[in-house]
Amino acid sequence: MREGHVKVTYFGFPGRAEPIRLALVIGGVEFEDERVAFSDWPVMKGKVPFGTLPVVEFDGAVIGQSIAALMFVGKKTGLYPDDPISAARVDEILLYLHDFSSETVSTVWERDSQLREKRVTKLMRQSLPEVLGRVEQILAQNGSGFCVGDAMTVADLFVFSICLQLTVYQHENSLPSGTQDLWPGLPHLLALRRRINGHPAVRDWYLRQPSNLRALL
DSSP, rough: OOOOOEEEEESSSGGHHHHHHHHHTTTTOOOEEEOOOGGGHHHHHSSGGGGSOEEEEEETTESSSSHHHHHHHHHHHHSOOOSSHHHHHHHHHHHHHEEEEEEEEHHHHHHOOOHHHHHHIIIIIIIIIHHHHHHHHHHHHOOSSSSTTOOOHHHHHHHHHHHHHHHHHTTTTTSSOOOOOOOOOHHHHHHHHHHTTTSHHHHHHTSSSSSHHHHHO
16 A cells, blocks of 8 residues: 555445545545445455445554454544543444444345334334434533533544434435434434535535435435
């Protein structure tokens, strides 16, 4: 890899790579955005750390596991706190949302139709309102418009990306609609989404993405 080269490797949708991409975009870091076709994944799986995506390559270092990669990129782009307490607050949000993301992904990809129906019901009626409500509470208590401190961090980008991926799943009918009914009770979360979506670098990023994704923002 040439010096200074950065690459993010993931599938062709936002998912767990999106907060990493957005951190690089906001940080002004040029990067290669490699999108992997599902048909190519079985061959590639044995060649990446831990057999999972996303993977970030940064100046020759290959970093697997989405949370580790996001924290690393956050530190490189100034979107991760220097203060240990604030850093821990960011970490706990990332890990909390990662648990929810894992539940969502496993629910969407559940092949047993009866079990899938039960899991979707639990996700939409219990897990989703609980998680979004907790993020709303965090934002309200912090009072700055961001999850931690008075500036944007990777925690905010992960929140934004979770909301975007939920919208994608619902648009694809992988999950039932319903989140729109929650937004009136989540004003701080809605404001955060709008703030990130309105960031000039983020706007430019999505202008370069497929129109069907832009329509979901």
